[in-house]
Amino acid sequence: MHMNSTMIKRAVFDSFKKLDPRTQIQNPVMFLVYLSAIAVTLIYLAGWLGFANTHSMYTLTIALLLWFTCLFANFAEAIAEGRGKAQADSLRKAKKDIEAFRIESIETKETITKVNSTQLHKGDLVLVEAGMLIPADGDVIEGAASIDESAITGESAPVIREAGGDRSAVSGGTRVLSDSIVVQISQEAGEGFLDKMIAMVEGASRKKTPNEIALQIFLLALTLIFILVVLAMYGFSEFAAQEQGIPNPTSITTLIALLVCLAPTTIGALLSAIGIAGMSRLNQENVLAMSGRAIEAAGDVDVLLLDKTGTITLGNRQAVAFLPVEGVEERELALAATLSSLADDTPEGRSVLQLAKERYQIEREKDAAMEFIPFSAMTRMSGVLFGSYQIRKGAADSVKAFVQKNKIAWPKETDKLVEKIARSGGTPLVVLENERVLGVIHLKDIIKEGVQEKFEDMRKMGIKTIMITGDNPLTAAAIAAEAGVDDFLAQATPEGKLAMIKDYQKKGHLVAMTGDGTNDAPALAQADVAVAMNTGTQAAKEAGNMVDLDSSPTKLIQIVKIGKQLLMTRGALTTFSIANDAAKYFAIIPALFTTIYPGLEVLNIMHLHSSESAILSAVLFNALIIVALIPLALKGVKYRELPANKLLAQNLLVYGLGGIITPFIGIKLIDMIITLFIG
Numbered sequence: 001m002h003m004n005s006t007m008i009k010r011a012v013f014d015s016f017k018k019l020d021p022r023t024q025i026q027n028p029v030m031f032l033v034y035l036s037a038i039a040v041t042l043i044y045l046a047g048w049l050g051f052a053n054t055h056s057m058y059t060l061t062i063a064l065l066l067w068f069t070c071l072f073a074n075f076a077e078a079i080a081e082g083r084g085k086a087q088a089d090s091l092r093k094a095k096k097d098i099e100a101f102r103i104e105s106i107e108t109k110e111t112i113t114k115v116n117s118t119q120l121h122k123g124d125l126v127l128v129e130a131g132m133l134i135p136a137d138g139d140v141i142e143g144a145a146s147i148d149e150s151a152i153t154g155e156s157a158p159v160i161r162e163a164g165g166d167r168s169a170v171s172g173g174t175r176v177l178s179d180s181i182v183v184q185i186s187q188e189a190g191e192g193f194l195d196k197m198i199a200m201v202e203g204a205s206r207k208k209t210p211n212e213i214a215l216q217i218f219l220l221a222l223t224l225i226f227i228l229v230v231l232a233m234y235g236f237s238e239f240a241a242q243e244q245g246i247p248n249p250t251s252i253t254t255l256i257a258l259l260v261c262l263a264p265t266t267i268g269a270l271l272s273a274i275g276i277a278g279m280s281r282l283n284q285e286n287v288l289a290m291s292g293r294a295i296e297a298a299g300d301v302d303v304l305l306l307d308k309t310g311t312i313t314l315g316n317r318q319a320v321a322f323l324p325v326e327g328v329e330e331r332e333l334a335l336a337a338t339l340s341s342l343a344d345d346t347p348e349g350r351s352v353l354q355l356a357k358e359r360y361q362i363e364r365e366k367d368a369a370m371e372f373i374p375f376s377a378m379t380r381m382s383g384v385l386f387g388s389y390q391i392r393k394g395a396a397d398s399v400k401a402f403v404q405k406n407k408i409a410w411p412k413e414t415d416k417l418v419e420k421i422a423r424s425g426g427t428p429l430v431v432l433e434n435e436r437v438l439g440v441i442h443l444k445d446i447i448k449e450g451v452q453e454k455f456e457d458m459r460k461m462g463i464k465t466i467m468i469t470g471d472n473p474l475t476a477a478a479i480a481a482e483a484g485v486d487d488f489l490a491q492a493t494p495e496g497k498l499a500m501i502k503d504y505q506k507k508g509h510l511v512a513m514t515g516d517g518t519n520d521a522p523a524l525a526q527a528d529v530a531v532a533m534n535t536g537t538q539a540a541k542e543a544g545n546m547v548d549l550d551s552s553p554t555k556l557i558q559i560v561k562i563g564k565q566l567l568m569t570r571g572a573l574t575t576f577s578i579a580n581d582a583a584k585y586f587a588i589i590p591a592l593f594t595t596i597y598p599g600l601e602v603l604n605i606m607h608l609h610s611s612e613s614a615i616l617s618a619v620l621f622n623a624l625i626i627v628a629l630i631p632l633a634l635k636g637v638k639y640r641e642l643p644a645n646k647l648l649a650q651n652l653l654v655y656g657l658g659g660i661i662t663p664f665i666g667i668k669l670i671d672m673i674i675t676l677f678i679g
């Protein structure tokens with residue numbers, strides 16, 4: 001992690017602020033150290049005031065070391081939060097009060113009321129013209145515009161946002177570069193994407209994940225055991241001392257110090273930093289996670305469902321050809337297609353109008369007598385009714401079902417045209433005019449760049465990729481082959497997508513889903529890891545637990561790596577922490593108790609200078625190891641593409657053995673240095 005002096009200064013300052021007991025109590029293990037620091041300080045003060053004979057350099061040093069232990073733990077968390085805070089500062093600059101043009105309805109666009117962005121409410125309509133900032137989050141409901149989203153994504157290339165399709169979401173604080181759009185506000189002031197993003201990167205809304213809570217309970221249990229151990233030790237030494245008629249050589253201060261050394265303070269101090277750092281690494285990948293739980297789940301994901309249009313492909317399907325059946329003029333098909341698309345405000349519908357205009361100069365106006373049937377992902381059709389005259393266009397199988405139900409003839413040739421388009425990866429839309437199938441519209445979409453090799457990488461990581469689409473099986477097969485996914489499901493309805501995820505989850509898989517459309521929202525809400533494309537609709541973004549600002553279908557690779565790395569780092573440092581505490585037993589117990597139990601001398605392999613220097617060295621080592629491991633907690637342990645069990649075995653070996661050996665060396669070294677100074 002890149003750090004500068006301002007970030008370090010801020011972290012040092014925050015380390016002291018975090019000494020607030022309300023903050024401390026949230027981390028039980030460190031709270032014990034905190035209480036210990038207070039207790040030893042009071043013991044020292046009691047000696048100083050003459051109430052006891054504890055006014056010693058030893059007590060004072062232990063007290064200070066315990067305070068430093070708390071500060072070091074605070075520092076680990078503060079420095080992990082630092083990057084997010086810096087990012088939040090720059091995001092706040094993008095969030096200012098913006099003047100907005102509020103309108104009553106699309107029809108009365110001319111009458112605008114100028115209001116401040118903070119006065120906008122959910123459902124309000126605003127007109128945003130070229131050069132203006134978008135005042136709040138919403139969906140484009142009329143028009144299309146190119147938008148500079150660099151304030152949020154850091155990406156300078158403008159993006160297109162348009163009404164009707166799956167690319168309608170706009171974020172407050174971004175700038176319209178060309179054209180004008182009508183936006184329907186979807187969020188109350190202060191609850192927008194930018195606000196959420198700021199809260200997220202700042203860690204303000206970070207909640208402990210279930211895994212973190214479970215680990216903390218385990219650490220707390222371990223700590224309670226050590227409290228009992230230390231109390232028992234005191235009992236024994238008191239008893240033995242009385243037997244031998246000597247004063248108990250073990251003071252309360254020493255017992256407290258011993259307790260802190262034995263408690264799992266290393267992982268206790270670094271736990272929250274590890275989580276925040278994972279979140280922050282994700283931010284660097286331009287992914288915004290709404291929960292820490294999602295990042296952890298990402299580490300174990302083994303199935304990825306992707307929707308096709310807008311996720312694997314660019315999502316702006318364009319009409320490129322009108323293919324009439326025999327006996328129908330191409331112009332006739334183009335005209336019917338135009339009429340059926342007059343009110344079809346999807347990118348597909350608009351592109352039909354565009355193509356008819358280019359090829360045949362066909363331009364028609366909406367008529368009050370026309371009744372339009374809007375496109376839906378359920379019916380897969382759209383159209384127009386005009387008295388007894390009607391036109392439908394839609395997915396081949398949907399139109400075919402409609403035709404059969406109404407006993408209309410289905411020209412054989414239609415199937416051939418449909419198949420030809422579908423095999424090329426295009427989307428065929430069949431056009432039906434009254435009792436007559438006129439032909440097929442060829443919609444073309446382009447696969448996003450560089451996805452093939454990335455899907456190959458996912459396979460190596462053990463993740464199965466499945467494309468699910470509302471499109472027909474042939475188109476789906478063509479695109480699936482070109483993109484290189486493992487499997488696909490075609491003609492999926494929103495319910496179908498949802499059912500597929502539930503099915504995999506029931507079989508014990510952890511499922512990730514990437515999508516952009518309103519028709520993906522139910523599935524996204526069900527998936528364990530749900531990545532919404534930033535280009536997608538508000539509905540998809542709301543339903544997901546992550547947003548990919550780059551809208552890349554293969555971003556899951558990085559997300560999974562970061563998730564695995566987070567889990568591995570936590571595991572490794574927990575192993576290290578517990579091994580390192582156990583080792584401290586052998587380092588200090590013999591030195592402490594040999595005066596009363598001479599038999600313990602055989603265990604005294606470290607030959608520390610005195611029992612006091614043994615305790616001081618152990619407490620100092622205990623504090624320093626936290627600082628020493630901060631970089632590892634922030635960077636994460638190195639991730640390699642190995643099978644999970646091999647990786648686990650390797651980590652246990654490295655961090656378990658490391659945890660056992662390090663304290664012996666560390667404490668011995670410190671003891672030698674202390675001895676040099678105090679003789």
Ligand SMILES: Nc1ncnc2c1ncn2[C@@H]1O[C@H](COP(=O)(O)OP(=O)(O)OP(=O)(O)O)[C@@H](O)[C@H]1O
Binds near residue numbers: 344427
């Ligand atoms: N404007 C439209 N009018 C009529 N039919 C359409 C229109 N847009 C799409 N279709 C048809 O409906 C089908 C389903 O569309 P839907 O939006 O549910 O899924 P999709 O966009 O094809 O795929 P994905 O689920 O991968 O985004 C399309 O494949 C197409 O055949």
Ligand SMILES: [K+]
Binds near residue numbers: 262263266
């Ligand atoms: K410890």
Ligand SMILES: [Mg+2]
Binds near residue numbers: 166307308309515
């Ligand atoms: Mg889609």
